[in-house]
Amino acid sequence: MRYRIFPSIGIARLGEDEDFFLGPERPGDSPGELQADGTVIPVTRFKDATRTRIRKQGARFHIFESQDGINWSPANLPATATVTWTVTLENKKAAITRSDAPPTAPMRPQVPAGNQSMVIKGGLKEITGPNATSAHFTGQYATTAPSGAAFQVDVDLGVLRTDGQGRLIVLGGKGQSRAPAGVPIGPSFYRNPKWHDDVSDGPVTATIKLSPAEAPIQAEEGAWVIVAPPDYAPGIDCVVTLYDVIRQLGISDSGLAAPGIPSFDLDINPLLTRVHRLRFVHEDATWSDARFNNPNLGSRAATHQQLRTQVRDLVLTTESVFEGHISNTGPPFLLRSFQKKFLDDWAAGNFDDTPASTAGNLTAAGLTRASLESAAGQGFCPGIEAGIIVLDKTLYSTPFDFRFSHTSIKAGDITALMAQPWQSDFLECNTEWWPTQRPDIAPQAGGGVENWVRGAFGHELLVERHPRLGFIVQQGAQEVFVEVERDPTLGA
Amino acid sequence: MPQTRSRIRWHRPSLPAEESFTIMRATAPAPLVEREAVRRMILRVGIPVVEGATTAKEYAIGLLQLAAEVEHALLVQYLYAAFSLPNEFASDSVNYHRTLMNIAIQEMGHLTTVQNLLLLLGGRDAFYMQRDLIREDSDKNPIPFVLEPISKASLAKYVAAEKPAKVPPELAEKVDELVELAEQDSGVETHRVGVIYEVLKWIFSPPAASPEPVNFSSLAPLPEKPHITDADLQDNLIVVPEFEALRPEWRVNAVENVILEPVHTVAEAREVLDGIARQGEGLTNGGPSHFTEFMAIVAAFEAGTISVKSMPKAPTLNNGETGELISHRYTRLWVEVFNSQYNLLVLAIYHALVTPRPDDGSQGLRAALASMSIHSMRRVVHPIADLISSLPLREDGGPDKAGPSFALDASILNSNNDADLVAQHIRLLDGLKSLYSTIEASADFPSFPNHANTLINLRNTDQARRNLFPTPN
Numbered sequence: 001m002r003y004r005i006f007p008s009i010g011i012a013r014l015g016e017d018e019d020f021f022l023g024p025e026r027p028g029d030s031p032g033e034l035q036a037d038g039t040v041i042p043v044t045r046f047k048d049a050t051r052t053r054i055r056k057q058g059a060r061f062h063i064f065e066s067q068d069g070i071n072w073s074p075a076n077l078p079a080t081a082t083v084t085w086t087v088t089l090e091n092k093k094a095a096i097t098r099s100d101a102p103p104t105a106p107m108r109p110q111v112p113a114g115n116q117s118m119v120i121k122g123g124l125k126e127i128t129g130p131n132a133t134s135a136h137f138t139g140q141y142a143t144t145a146p147s148g149a150a151f152q153v154d155v156d157l158g159v160l161r162t163d164g165q166g167r168l169i170v171l172g173g174k175g176q177s178r179a180p181a182g183v184p185i186g187p188s189f190y191r192n193p194k195w196h197d198d199v200s201d202g203p204v205t206a207t208i209k210l211s212p213a214e215a216p217i218q219a220e221e222g223a224w225v226i227v228a229p230p231d232y233a234p235g236i237d238c239v240v241t242l243y244d245v246i247r248q249l250g251i252s253d254s255g256l257a258a259p260g261i262p263s264f265d266l267d268i269n270p271l272l273t274r275v276h277r278l279r280f281v282h283e284d285a286t287w288s289d290a291r292f293n294n295p296n297l298g299s300r301a302a303t304h305q306q307l308r309t310q311v312r313d314l315v316l317t318t319e320s321v322f323e324g325h326i327s328n329t330g331p332p333f334l335l336r337s338f339q340k341k342f343l344d345d346w347a348a349g350n351f352d353d354t355p356a357s358t359a360g361n362l363t364a365a366g367l368t369r370a371s372l373e374s375a376a377g378q379g380f381c382p383g384i385e386a387g388i389i390v391l392d393k394t395l396y397s398t399p400f401d402f403r404f405s406h407t408s409i410k411a412g413d414i415t416a417l418m419a420q421p422w423q424s425d426f427l428e429c430n431t432e433w434w435p436t437q438r439p440d441i442a443p444q445a446g447g448g449v450e451n452w453v454r455g456a457f458g459h460e461l462l463v464e465r466h467p468r469l470g471f472i473v474q475q476g477a478q479e480v481f482v483e484v485e486r487d488p489t490l491g492a
Numbered sequence: 493m494p495q496t497r498s499r500i501r502w503h504r505p506s507l508p509a510e511e512s513f514t515i516m517r518a519t520a521p522a523p524l525v526e527r528e529a530v531r532r533m534i535l536r537v538g539i540p541v542v543e544g545a546t547t548a549k550e551y552a553i554g555l556l557q558l559a560a561e562v563e564h565a566l567l568v569q570y571l572y573a574a575f576s577l578p579n580e581f582a583s584d585s586v587n588y589h590r591t592l593m594n595i596a597i598q599e600m601g602h603l604t605t606v607q608n609l610l611l612l613l614g615g616r617d618a619f620y621m622q623r624d625l626i627r628e629d630s631d632k633n634p635i636p637f638v639l640e641p642i643s644k645a646s647l648a649k650y651v652a653a654e655k656p657a658k659v660p661p662e663l664a665e666k667v668d669e670l671v672e673l674a675e676q677d678s679g680v681e682t683h684r685v686g687v688i689y690e691v692l693k694w695i696f697s698p699p700a701a702s703p704e705p706v707n708f709s710s711l712a713p714l715p716e717k718p719h720i721t722d723a724d725l726q727d728n729l730i731v732v733p734e735f736e737a738l739r740p741e742w743r744v745n746a747v748e749n750v751i752l753e754p755v756h757t758v759a760e761a762r763e764v765l766d767g768i769a770r771q772g773e774g775l776t777n778g779g780p781s782h783f784t785e786f787m788a789i790v791a792a793f794e795a796g797t798i799s800v801k802s803m804p805k806a807p808t809l810n811n812g813e814t815g816e817l818i819s820h821r822y823t824r825l826w827v828e829v830f831n832s833q834y835n836l837l838v839l840a841i842y843h844a845l846v847t848p849r850p851d852d853g854s855q856g857l858r859a860a861l862a863s864m865s866i867h868s869m870r871r872v873v874h875p876i877a878d879l880i881s882s883l884p885l886r887e888d889g890g891p892d893k894a895g896p897s898f899a900l901d902a903s904i905l906n907s908n909n910d911a912d913l914v915a916q917h918i919r920l921l922d923g924l925k926s927l928y929s930t931i932e933a934s935a936d937f938p939s940f941p942n943h944a945n946t947l948i949n950l951r952n953t954d955q956a957r958r959n960l961f962p963t964p965n
């Protein structure tokens with residue numbers, strides 16, 4: 001039997017509160033509240049009761065098994081089996097050689113010899129068995145203040161947990177960013193020397209022993225975890241997600257099979273939903289267009305071709321509204337080729353209208369897709385969870401299944417070239433970049449719309465007050481998202 | 493009241509024999525080569541003389557007003573050029589739309605920094621956002637103000653305007669070819685704007701400064717005391733901080749290499765003038781410049797890697813004006829919308845500049861106007877330009893598409909009184925309200941189903957703008 005870890009790339013998110021919820025595990029799902037039996041129900045709160053501390057988003061990893069290496073199903077391990085997980089987390093954002101603007105093409109981060117003290121090494125932690133907790137990934141960050149005085153702090157990059165079934169849950173840091181006294185933050189959205197945050201990433205491995213007497217079996221290729229900034233609009237995803245970007249790379253460069261005709265339910269409708277939901281976080285009227293609600297969108301009838309074509313064009317409007325890289329050699333914001341082909345096929349009536357659903361049991365492919373669809377793939381300048389480095393095809397193991405090769409990259413490489421610290425990007429890139437993670441607007445329960453970042457508009461303010469900002473959250477089963485859990489004492 | 497506009501005439505000096513030009517050998521020291529290049533330019537273009545200026549301060553304000561007009565005009569021309577290119581990689585993996593947008597944004601930075609220099613010298617009344625008044629008096633503009641899609645001829649004009657006095661030898665032949673093409677196409681001599689900044693740098697130099705490339709005082713009728721001193725400056729503890737443009741409020745940190753600097757001293761003034769010169773129009777050929785960017789675009793254009801949208805040259809709504817008449821009735825309505833929104837944008841920037849910054853740290857009207865201006869650039873001007881470039885140019889059909897005409901009503905900037913400025917906002921907004929209704933009633937409107945969304949966006953933005961000016965009870 002062969003074993004692998006899914007999702008191949010998991011996304012955890014920062015939060016000061018030690019309490020946690022789980023990231024999406026089925027395509028189209030929102031984050032989930034872990035139950036004792038390992039299942040999840042929709043999350044009802046993203047903060048603690050004080051509304052000043054954000055709950056961490058955990059990334060849960062599962063073991064899948066396969067006889068042929070092609071078809072993977074949840075591992076059916078015997079009661080005698082144990083799974084030992086290891087994770088390494090690092091943050092090298094402050095230590096690397098960094099330009100004034102994000103890279104315009106994939107590049108590997110470089111840490112000059114003199115900057116090693118600014119690499120926050122959380123180290124390798126191991127965890128085994130159900131309902132366990134590891135030691136914290138605590139690393140040291142050392143630099144000098146403008147006065148010349150030493151600045152040295154411990155930084156908590158997170159901790160490992162397991163659920164009742166022994167599946168790994170990676171929890172990240174607190175969302176705290178710091179620098180020596182007197183070191184300014186701003187005006188750069190990208191490079192603020194001597195500032196560190198507690199974002200991180202690193203490899204995940206699993207060793208399976210079917211019984212104490214049997215030889216350990218290593219899960220093939222391992223997996224990777226990215227600990228990213230909070231997602232303030234969970235349930236609203238980018239038009240171009242990290243999944244779309246990596247999928248296109250796989251199709252173009254790494255032998256991943258090009259998709260056939262699209263399924264309306266599995267391929268088209270999720271994309272339309274993502275665009276339509278933008279209306280809750282970005283103010284362009286296109287996203288509210290009534291044609292998104294037309295019940296005939298899933299009909300292949302020629303009489304509805306004009307409607308389909310018009311709605312395809314509404315989706316493509318995103319290319320003129322959202323920003324890509326600010327440099328002329330960086331990528332503009334564009335839908336991926338396979339997405340455009342899907343839309344063209346759909347508009348032409350060339351699509352599968354058989355009802356389909358991603359609900360039900362967790363699947364290997366669905367776990368990876370759900371994880372990466374919750375992350376931003378558009379406008380790598382530098383991005384939110386992972387930047388343009390993901391376009392380097394040499395990062396991935398082969399055969400391609402969205403998995404970083406542990407021999408190709410090291411812990412901390414994926415997040416190294418993201419904004420330093422992450423709050424500076426959340427401030428400056430405040431329109432037309434990533435409203436699905438960092439909303440531009442905040443619809444109110446009583447009607448009306450507010451500026452989401454009100455009360456925290458400023459580099460220092462955002463570093464200090466980001467936990468007090470509101471979340472844009474779906475209300476029940478309705479397609480209505482409003483701002484909740486904002487600290488009422490945070491001013492306008 | 494705002495400063496009245498200056499009048500500029502270009503004085504072509506008759507150089508004494510010892511100042512006559514000589515061919516400099518390639519081995520000559522750099523300062524000599526630079527001096528020779530500046531002298532050659534002066535002989536050809538002349539020196540801008542501010543009529544009636546009797547002090548260095550009056551002279552500098554006059555030149556800064558001219559610089560503001562030139563920056564404003566170049567900004568608009570480069571924006572139009574950017575609109576003519578798709579926002580995507582060309583076949584050489586460069587996004588030339590983005591290149592031009594970034595250059596336009598850098599021109600916006602120049603324009604705003606020039607406002608800070610005007611503030612430093614003349615206080616609030618010195619802010620100046622006009623585009624055409626002084627320039628139209630003279631044929632010494634760097635290039636005629638003509639909106640053009642990207643072509644070899646249009647690029648040639650931008651190269652002519654931005655080229656340094658001393659062109660690198662390896663580019664000299666190509667630049668000469670482009671300047672000749674620019675002059676053939678425009679029908680007039682093209683000029684570098686660099687001389688304006690060169691004279692300004694000299695005026696902001698200490699009297700006993702190290703030798704400049706040229707002693708302008710000996711070549712043109714400058715004031716008797718031609719150098720700015722600290723005594724000429726506004727109170728840089730009260731007046732300047734209250735009104736100066738700062739990077740955070742204009743949100744330029746997300747764009748590469750934008751010069752937008754506060755200026756408090758003569759030395760800082762000279763430094764920012766040098767920075768502007770280096771980045772674009774100036775004579776100092778150092779670092780990345782607009783000149784080198786345009787030369788790269790020329791190379792790509794000649795290699796056939798750039799695809800250009802079909803847009804008119806010098807689109808206009810007015811019969812009898814030079815340029816291509818936009819005759820399609822529906823398109824004309826959108827161009828009118830564009831022009832009103834562009835006027836609102838210029839008005840809002842000016843209004844923000846003349847509005848004092850609250851001293852309690854609050855945002856206030858100034859920050860709201862600045863924020864509205866940024867929003868307008870991104871979400872109003874650019875999208876409507878894209879929309880217009882997809883509409884027909886002529887009523888009688890044909891494949892040609894239209895383009896925005898960027899008509900600017902100079903009278904909107906006649907007063908810096910807050911009530912007058914608010915009245916201008918409301919007048920323009922009322923006109924737009926009527927235009928939107930006319931568009932909706934047009935027989936063409938149903939043919940463009942996404943135009944309804946554009947109108948919703950515009951009405952929302954306009955309402956937000958109106959909300960900045962509450963009607964008194």
